[in-house]
Amino acid sequence: MKRVLSNKWSIAVFVLPTVLFFTYIVIVPIFKTLYYSLLNEIQAKVGDQSHFVGLENYIKMFTVGRRNTFPGAVVNSLLYAALSIFVQLPFSMFIALLLAGGVKGESAYRNTFFVPVVISSVVVSLLWQRIYKGMLPQAFEALNWTIPKNGFLGNKDTKIWFSFLPSLWQYVGYHMLLMYGALKSIPQDVLEAAKVDGAAGAKLAFRIQIPMIKPMLKVCLSFSLIGSFKLFDTPWILLERSNMDLPALSMYVEMFSNHKYSYASAQAMFIVVECLVFTVILNWLFREQKEGGKELKRG
Amino acid sequence: MKKKLSVGKILAQIFLVIWLVVCLFPLYWMFTMSLKDTNEIFGGNVVGLPTQWLWSNYASAWGSGGKVSTYLLNSVIDTFATLLLTSTFGFMSAYGLLRMRWKGQKVVFTYLLMGMMIPMHAALYPLTEILLTLTKTNWALIIPYTAFNIPITVLILSGFMSNIPYEMEEAACIDGSGIYRTAFTIILPMMVPALITAAIFVFLQVWNELLLATLFTTTPVRTLTVGIQQMSGQYQTDYGSMGAGLVIATLPTLVLYMCMSGQVQKSLVAGAVKG
Numbered sequence: 001m002k003r004v005l006s007n008k009w010s011i012a013v014f015v016l017p018t019v020l021f022f023t024y025i026v027i028v029p030i031f032k033t034l035y036y037s038l039l040n041e042i043q044a045k046v047g048d049q050s051h052f053v054g055l056e057n058y059i060k061m062f063t064v065g066r067r068n069t070f071p072g073a074v075v076n077s078l079l080y081a082a083l084s085i086f087v088q089l090p091f092s093m094f095i096a097l098l099l100a101g102g103v104k105g106e107s108a109y110r111n112t113f114f115v116p117v118v119i120s121s122v123v124v125s126l127l128w129q130r131i132y133k134g135m136l137p138q139a140f141e142a143l144n145w146t147i148p149k150n151g152f153l154g155n156k157d158t159k160i161w162f163s164f165l166p167s168l169w170q171y172v173g174y175h176m177l178l179m180y181g182a183l184k185s186i187p188q189d190v191l192e193a194a195k196v197d198g199a200a201g202a203k204l205a206f207r208i209q210i211p212m213i214k215p216m217l218k219v220c221l222s223f224s225l226i227g228s229f230k231l232f233d234t235p236w237i238l239l240e241r242s243n244m245d246l247p248a249l250s251m252y253v254e255m256f257s258n259h260k261y262s263y264a265s266a267q268a269m270f271i272v273v274e275c276l277v278f279t280v281i282l283n284w285l286f287r288e289q290k291e292g293g294k295e296l297k298r299g
Numbered sequence: 300m301k302k303k304l305s306v307g308k309i310l311a312q313i314f315l316v317i318w319l320v321v322c323l324f325p326l327y328w329m330f331t332m333s334l335k336d337t338n339e340i341f342g343g344n345v346v347g348l349p350t351q352w353l354w355s356n357y358a359s360a361w362g363s364g365g366k367v368s369t370y371l372l373n374s375v376i377d378t379f380a381t382l383l384l385t386s387t388f389g390f391m392s393a394y395g396l397l398r399m400r401w402k403g404q405k406v407v408f409t410y411l412l413m414g415m416m417i418p419m420h421a422a423l424y425p426l427t428e429i430l431l432t433l434t435k436t437n438w439a440l441i442i443p444y445t446a447f448n449i450p451i452t453v454l455i456l457s458g459f460m461s462n463i464p465y466e467m468e469e470a471a472c473i474d475g476s477g478i479y480r481t482a483f484t485i486i487l488p489m490m491v492p493a494l495i496t497a498a499i500f501v502f503l504q505v506w507n508e509l510l511l512a513t514l515f516t517t518t519p520v521r522t523l524t525v526g527i528q529q530m531s532g533q534y535q536t537d538y539g540s541m542g543a544g545l546v547i548a549t550l551p552t553l554v555l556y557m558c559m560s561g562q563v564q565k566s567l568v569a570g571a572v573k574g
Contacts, residue, residue: 002400004468004472004477004478005398005399005400005468005478006399006400006401007399007478008401010395010399010478010479011395011399011401013391013395013479014391014392014394014395014396014399014482015391015392015395015396015407017388017391017392018388018389018391018392018411018449018453019392019407019410019411021388021445021446021449022411022414022446022449022450024429024446025422025426025429025442025443025445025446025447026414026417026422026446026447027414028425029421029422029423029424029425029426029429030417030421030422030425032424032425032428033421033422033423033424033425036424036425095315095318098311098314098315099315103308103311103312103315104308104312105312105315109315109319111560111564112319112322112323113318113319113322114556114560114563114564115322115323115326115553115556116322116325117567118503118552118553118555118556118563118567119326119507119549119552119553120506120507120509120523120524120548120549120552121507121509122507122509122524122527122528122548123329123527123545123548123549124325126527126528126531126541126545127325127328127329127545128325129531130328130332130340130538131325131328134340134341135328135346169321173322174567174571177564177567177568178568178571181568219571223571226418229418230418230420232420232509232510233509233510236509237528237531248420251420251423252423252510255423255424256514261424264424265424268420268421268423268424269421271418271420271421272417272418272420272421275416275417275418276416279416
């Protein structure tokens with residue numbers, strides 16, 4: 001038995017193809033990106049080694065100047081993250097609490113709220129494009145409200161906000177479902193006990209339910225944060241083609257329109273590092289809380 | 300007390316119904332748009348039902364004006380090839396990593412899962428070097444889609460696989476069944492629910508993917524996401540047929556969701572809880 005399960009040949013047959021394929025397509029390219037990000041432009045283009053410029057591309061990325069749009073792009077992605085965390089998540093939580101508390105039509109609502117999640121973000125973006133260009137202006141006109149100058153997607157100051165809205169809208173259902181599932185798995189007797197002690201409504205939610213689903217909140221938070229750094233589809237479709245208002249867009253344009261491969265590689269690496277750093281921070285934050293939770297249980 | 304409670308319940312219902320409308324409105328908008336002509340879409344009848352139901356929009360999106368039939372075929376090919384490959388790779392490596400005993404299995408497992416934390420963006424340019432020669436074929440997307448979805452597939456399968464008792468292998472071994480037969484005729488059938496869970500997740504990822512599809516496809520192998528997005532960029536867009544294209548692109552996922560909403564939700568939760 002043990003011999004069969006430790007047979008080196010069969011292990012290789014099972015595991016090796018996947019590992020090699022995965023390494024070649026996912027891991028090697030990442031190290032190549034890192035390598036390109038340390039070269040100067042010409043070297044990266046012709047594939048000539050030998051000339052490292054060190055962190056020059058990274059320094060250039062964050063040198064504040066009128067023509068450097070990358071710091072602004074990062075700020076925009078953080079704005080999206082903030083919107084997602086402080087508006088989208090609480091809103092999803094509110095819906096999840098309502099549904100988990102048992103309302104009429106609970107599962108019908110849940111299933112319908114999730115519909116936008118399964119639709120392609122391309123379709124969602126194109127629909128919202130028509131809403132911004134067709135329906136909203138008409139509605140605003142009818143109500144005598146002022147439309148932003150150059151339209152919702154043309155105004156320099158506001159367009160970024162409008163480009164965020166579709167994906168914020170789309171993923172409410174996702175967060176709602178994650179939270180709802182966690183809320184539903186809280187043991188009934190805990191809720192009963194809390195209710196006997198007089199906890200209801202907001203008190204029950206803030207004191208009992210939300211603290212108890214912290215692990216799921218971590219999942220939602222990391223989904224929001226990482227999603228905001230990688231955000232591409234919606235703003236790419238909604239805003240004009242050459243815009244560089246978010247890190248992923250900036251990287252794309254620098255790479256495939258401006259052909260600045262090494263500089264764009266540095267931006268790509270920045271996105272990776274940003275994702276990793278925030279993952280580590282979240283893990284650290286939530287590890288602390290877990291220990292606190294243990295103490296509470298003991299007490 | 301009782302009266303106050305019911306007021307709260309009514310308010311909750313009103314709120315939920317409003318959000319329900321907000322969730323479904325874009326879909327309604329899409330279906331009606333696909334049946335209107337461009338004048339109606341821009342002019343007097345933006346929101347209402349179409350005055351004339353122009354099913355011809357579908358014909359023009361499908362064949363002449365757009366090439367939605369080609370896009371759809373390509374999306375289907377790419378998606379199913381990817382699913383076949385992720386399931387095969389995923390099952391085999393999960394089996395080797397979880398059921399067999401060898402030094403370093405944990406390290407390799409972690410190595411594969413690490414892939415989930417890495418955004419595709421980081422590999423784009425080196426990937427173009429590998430895939431550039433393939434952009435006239437469907438492989439240009441099937442290859443990266445498979446590679447990037449292996450980690451999540453392995454993760455979903457592994458959770459399920461470690462719950463299968465080892466007695467299965469022992470009994471099979473005593474009966475004289477070799478390791479491959481054990482894996483593929485005894486364990487694999489038991490893994491079908493997990494394979495479906497993983498497959499639905501990967502299906503939605505691949506069907507809806509835009510970034511790689513934009514980069515690595517040429518006209519004959521365009522997928523729906525790129526194709527439709529390009530239809531909207533044309534100088535004189537025929538919005539009616541674009542709407543029809545949107546409907547055609549969305550219908551497969553919507554039908555899947557309506558048929559098995561519970562399963563789809565389960566898959567996406569499993570895919571999110573990858574922390």
